[in-house]
Amino acid sequence: MKKQLILLSILISFCISYSEVVRSVEKVIPTFTRTDFILAQSTFKAGDIIGGGDIKETILNLKKTDLFGFVDIEAVKVDSGADVRVQNDSLSSLCDYDTVDVYLITKEMLALLPSFGYSLSSPYYIMLGAQFANLWRIRHKIEFFVTFLQVKEFAVEYTVPTVYSRKYSGIFRGALNQTSRGLLDIFEHHKTAYLGVGYSFNPKIVPLLTLGYDRVSFEDDTFSFSFMNGDSIGYDELVFFEAKLTTDHRDDPYFTTKGFYSETSLRRSLNWWSTPINHDLFIGEYRLFVPFLSGAVAFRNRFTLSGGELSFYNMLEPEDFENRAVPDKDLVAFNRYSGNLELRYPLPVKYTLEYPILGTISINFITTLFADWTITDSTRTEMELLDFNSYMYGFGAGFLVYSELFNAIGIEVGYNPKGVGSITDKLKYNILLLSWNF
Numbered sequence: 001m002k003k004q005l006i007l008l009s010i011l012i013s014f015c016i017s018y019s020e021v022v023r024s025v026e027k028v029i030p031t032f033t034r035t036d037f038i039l040a041q042s043t044f045k046a047g048d049i050i051g052g053g054d055i056k057e058t059i060l061n062l063k064k065t066d067l068f069g070f071v072d073i074e075a076v077k078v079d080s081g082a083d084v085r086v087q088n089d090s091l092s093s094l095c096d097y098d099t100v101d102v103y104l105i106t107k108e109m110l111a112l113l114p115s116f117g118y119s120l121s122s123p124y125y126i127m128l129g130a131q132f133a134n135l136w137r138i139r140h141k142i143e144f145f146v147t148f149l150q151v152k153e154f155a156v157e158y159t160v161p162t163v164y165s166r167k168y169s170g171i172f173r174g175a176l177n178q179t180s181r182g183l184l185d186i187f188e189h190h191k192t193a194y195l196g197v198g199y200s201f202n203p204k205i206v207p208l209l210t211l212g213y214d215r216v217s218f219e220d221d222t223f224s225f226s227f228m229n230g231d232s233i234g235y236d237e238l239v240f241f242e243a244k245l246t247t248d249h250r251d252d253p254y255f256t257t258k259g260f261y262s263e264t265s266l267r268r269s270l271n272w273w274s275t276p277i278n279h280d281l282f283i284g285e286y287r288l289f290v291p292f293l294s295g296a297v298a299f300r301n302r303f304t305l306s307g308g309e310l311s312f313y314n315m316l317e318p319e320d321f322e323n324r325a326v327p328d329k330d331l332v333a334f335n336r337y338s339g340n341l342e343l344r345y346p347l348p349v350k351y352t353l354e355y356p357i358l359g360t361i362s363i364n365f366i367t368t369l370f371a372d373w374t375i376t377d378s379t380r381t382e383m384e385l386l387d388f389n390s391y392m393y394g395f396g397a398g399f400l401v402y403s404e405l406f407n408a409i410g411i412e413v414g415y416n417p418k419g420v421g422s423i424t425d426k427l428k429y430n431i432l433l434l435s436w437n438f
Helices: 002-018 035-040 052-063
Strands: 021-028 068-077 084-086 099-108 112-119 125-135 140-149 151-160 168-181 186-199 205-218 236-248 259-271 277-292 295-307 335-355 359-377 392-402 409-415 427-433
Touching: 021 035, 035 099, 052 068, 052 099, 068 359, 112 140, 125 151, 168 205, 186 236, 236 277, 359 409, 392 427
Parallel strands: 021 099
Antiparallel strands: 068 084, 068 099, 112 125, 125 140, 140 151, 151 168, 168 186, 186 205, 205 236, 236 259, 259 277, 277 295, 295 335, 335 359, 359 392, 392 409, 409 427
16 A cells, blocks of 8 residues: 555656646637737636636637637647647646647637617617727727617627626616517606626626616606606606626527526616605526537527516516517516526538638537426516416427627427417417527
């Protein structure tokens, strides 16, 4: 036993002295993004012992910046006197007795891009804008929006996202908004501004605390809760506080095959200086991804709960594609739970395109099979879940195109067995344009 311990100690010492070690980490190919910012996303530096897992983690960190249409890492062994390119998966932090130079290869998408958004459910809208996604060349983003149709809005938003090398995050948004909510027959006006800040000790767990102001009125200031309660003003002024926690343990931000992602937020709106009105809103979204054959199974649970006097005009309408089989008008409620189970299968066809202006992007194709279900509850004053008699469900299939530049373009068709009419009347067509269900 003593001889075995001595031999083990010698082997450990030998491995520490001669393990696979990084001699240098360099960025190749010129980019607009600052070199030090790109290098800072690496999980290792010169002198560190690395393996294939470190390479994969660094590639993921670079992808999550949303700056690059192409990301790769090359490792070159230099001990033999001749540079030898090695496969990243073959790198080992055990006793390989090698020294490597590591090269980060990144090709950017265009930093200045148009923005586009829309809603296929009431309130219908089209949003146009522009974003500069790499302000100061270190992944700050500023966006301007103009929105049309049932939502008329002008907004400016400045975002500092968390990345691997940056623990702080923040957001500022100011907006003027008019919204015609057809499903509820309500016409709202909002003047809103808010500021959020966050600090994360782990880049995969990101908190954000937000303080904001919202001036709300109906029908051109002719109605308000304050007016109804004798305050003689035709609008409500609210301060709101929101705490949000995001966790991201996905293996790829564009086509996730393994991992977990969540967003949990609690918002409290108060008006204590005139009419004592309030509103509470909880949104919890939790997504699990599991490999299946050469594709992936995705499972999402979304809880949307509200309560308080302001629930009257904050009655919660569905997110786009929250349920791809049931009509949106049947999903409107104060409290709601929706679940999605989806099989995603990537097609073997893939294209990588390089443009002088857009940069480098890849075009990928997937097919989907899904089942969606929703349970609602219309208790106004409290967050209560749920009335199981309201259970609605459906299933369907789709075809999507995705890349780093846009999430999805495609169509998904859902079938609602509890619908009324013929088979075609029970179908729901979901046109996906620059969006993805989850």
